[in-house]
Amino acid sequence: MLSKKIQDKYNKQFKKKKEKFHNFFKSYTKKISYHKSSATGFRTRIEFGVAKINNLLEFYMIENSVKVAIKHIEICNPKINSLMKNLIEKIRSNEVLKNKLFQTEFMVGRNRDSVISLIYHRPLDSDWIKIASDLSMSLNTSIVGRSRKQKIVVGKDHVLETYKYNSREYSLNLFEQCFCQPNPYICETIVHWINQQVSHERDVLEFHCGIGTFTIFLSHIFDNVIATESSRPSIKGLIQNTNLNECSNVYYARLSDTETLDALNKKKTFKRLKKIDLCTFNLSTVFIDPPRSGLDTSTLKGLNRFKQIIYVSCGFESLKKDIEYLSETHKIEAAGFFDQFPYTDHIESAVVLKNK
Numbered sequence: 001m002l003s004k005k006i007q008d009k010y011n012k013q014f015k016k017k018k019e020k021f022h023n024f025f026k027s028y029t030k031k032i033s034y035h036k037s038s039a040t041g042f043r044t045r046i047e048f049g050v051a052k053i054n055n056l057l058e059f060y061m062i063e064n065s066v067k068v069a070i071k072h073i074e075i076c077n078p079k080i081n082s083l084m085k086n087l088i089e090k091i092r093s094n095e096v097l098k099n100k101l102f103q104t105e106f107m108v109g110r111n112r113d114s115v116i117s118l119i120y121h122r123p124l125d126s127d128w129i130k131i132a133s134d135l136s137m138s139l140n141t142s143i144v145g146r147s148r149k150q151k152i153v154v155g156k157d158h159v160l161e162t163y164k165y166n167s168r169e170y171s172l173n174l175f176e177q178c179f180c181q182p183n184p185y186i187c188e189t190i191v192h193w194i195n196q197q198v199s200h201e202r203d204v205l206e207f208h209c210g211i212g213t214f215t216i217f218l219s220h221i222f223d224n225v226i227a228t229e230s231s232r233p234s235i236k237g238l239i240q241n242t243n244l245n246e247c248s249n250v251y252y253a254r255l256s257d258t259e260t261l262d263a264l265n266k267k268k269t270f271k272r273l274k275k276i277d278l279c280t281f282n283l284s285t286v287f288i289d290p291p292r293s294g295l296d297t298s299t300l301k302g303l304n305r306f307k308q309i310i311y312v313s314c315g316f317e318s319l320k321k322d323i324e325y326l327s328e329t330h331k332i333e334a335a336g337f338f339d340q341f342p343y344t345d346h347i348e349s350a351v352v353l354k355n356k
Contacts, residue, residue: 006074010039014339017347021337024320030334031196035189037339041075044161045174045182047105048084050091050098057092059084059104075343079108083116086139096131107176109159110184114141117176124152128228144176163217165192170245175237178211186340190312190350191217197334197352199308202282205264207299208256208289211237214312219247220324222279228255249262251276257288257295261302284308294318309353314340316347323351330355 018034025032042192048070056067074158075111083106091097097118105117116139118132124145132154136143142155152155158173161184174180177344181187191214202223209215209235210229218225219242227250229235235254242250255263262268264278284307288295292315295303300322302308309330313319323332330353 001234006039010036010342012133017339017345018337020316020344021335021347021349024323025332025335028327029335032185033193033334033336035147035186035193035336035338037183037342039342041077042183042185043075043340044077044080044109044184045105045180046076047078047103049103050101057098059088061341072234076106077108077110078191079112079114080106082138083108083114083141087116087135090135090138094131097135098229105176107159107174109161109174109179111160111162113161115144115157115159115176116141117144117146118143120147123147124150128152129154133195133265145284163188163191164179165195165217168220171243172212172216173237173244175233176210178231178234178237180211181213181340183209183340186338186348187213190333190336190338190348193336193338193350194310194352195221197336198310199287199354201285201308204285204287205281205283205306206287206289207260208291209238209252210234210289212241214287214289215250216241216245216247218287219245219250222285223249225250226276226278226281226283228254228257228260230254230256257290257299258302261299262304265302288312290318291315292318294322301324304355307355309351311349311351313349313351314346316349319349319351326353 014036042143051060051067053067053069055205060067060069078167100120101118102121104120108114117138124147129152132145133145136154144157145152158175160171161174162169162171200221203223204218206215206223206225206227215225215227238252253276255272263273286306287313294315333352335356336350338348
């Protein structure tokens with residue numbers, strides 16, 4: 001049972017971020033909503049350093065420039081805490097596993113799927129593979145070993161996650177070296193909120209699509225999705241996820257947002273777009289989920305052509321800057337604060353804008 005102390009701590013930090021969000025958006029729209037996370041157990045992905053602390057090998061995080069041993073972490077899914085406890089015992093007792101190990105990453109799905117990544121400052125050999133295979137069976141998890149220019153997978157390098165909204169659902173393979181949403185409960189809430197807010201126009205252009213977290217959902221509510229992303233591993237993951245969901249209306253290209261707009265405005269041509277004729281699509285909606293730094297000026301200028309903008313942001317300061325610019329040509333229909341990262345200052349937002 002969740003203690004009152006933990007819940008009070010959560011509510012206090014949520015209220016602070018809620019007020020900050022409200023104070024900015026209250027002059028733009030009355031349609032503002034706020035969405036809480038669970039106070040504990042919400043995070044399904046995390047990484048730790050590995051080092052000796054007081055002569056005992058530990059997982060650690062840095063706090064105030066000091067390595068602090070981490071034995072249990074309340075914000076993480078219980079499966080991660082169970083794996084942490086069992087893994088550190090195995091590592092301490094095995095020279096092959098702990099030799100030059102400096103980092104571990106844990107990723108789990110809500111279906112109990114899991115992957116542990118062990119990262120080394122040395123090449124991994126056949127002895128390591130044998131030990132890792134035994135470890136995988138013992139802990140009932142996939143193991144990925146990584147070192148410079150080397151990656152060894154025992155089991156698989158991803159977990160399966162399923163997101164539900166209304167009466168629909170879709171599944172994603174979340175890959176251990178690609179960005180994915182660390183709080184699937186809030187990610188699901190964002191999807192549901194967007195589905196309620198947007199006008200389902202014909203086609204949608206998506207910037208920064210990643211491995212398809214929102215792409216698959218967009219393919220359900222739009223006729224066609226043009227998904228763009230500059231990262232090669234993410235595009236590879238996107239292809240696997242569109243195949244997994246049997247999406248026939250998703251078209252993808254490895255392009256930055258600036259390159260995509262240049263192609264759309266016929267300023268440049270790209271071989272990476274040779275299989276897609278942008279002129280055949282009715283792209284009146286754009287979906288954006290940029291890095292924390294937000295959008296550059298050239299991209300912002302290019303968005304004035306779109307009737308509807310759906311903007312998901314993990315960087316509140318950059319979002320405010322971008323909204324101030326976009327409000328010259330578009331009005332904010334709705335804004336939502338989603339507590340993706342409890343106990344931090346980070347504010348996850350989703351905003352729907354329509355042209356004036």
